[in-house]
Amino acid sequence: MTMLLLPATLTMSEARDALGMLSQALRREPDTGVVIDASGLQQFDTSAIAVLLECQRLAHDWGKGLEVRNTPPKLAALAKLYGVDGIVPLGSA
Incomplete structure (x- = not known):
């Protein structure tokens, strides 16, 4: 299994670059x-x-x-709030 890393900051300003990097790696x-x-x-x-x-x-x-691992609790809560927590598998360690 291959492991990709999310950057430390991922806001609207970084989203395009982060998505480009991740999609190329995928x-x-x-x-x-x-x-x-x-x-x-x-x-x-x-x-x-x-x-x-x-x-x-x-x-x-x-x-x-x-699969997403080591998900910060606030990110998991945000995904749940928007009802997408079942679409992307968000897991802890």
Whole structure:
């Protein structure tokens, strides 16, 4: 399984660049299972949820599984608030 890392800050300002980086990495990976490690994520807004949803869509389109690990509790709460916590698998350590 391949591990990708989220940046420390993922707000509207960083979302486009972060999505570009993650989508390139997803596309290049030969593994069918990809894990995004969110442990380094410190500052974020709803853009982080949008980036993860798009990564999930891309992974599905490319026949890959996607899982997010080490999700900060505030990010998990935000996903639940917006009703998307069941779309992107958000897990703790």
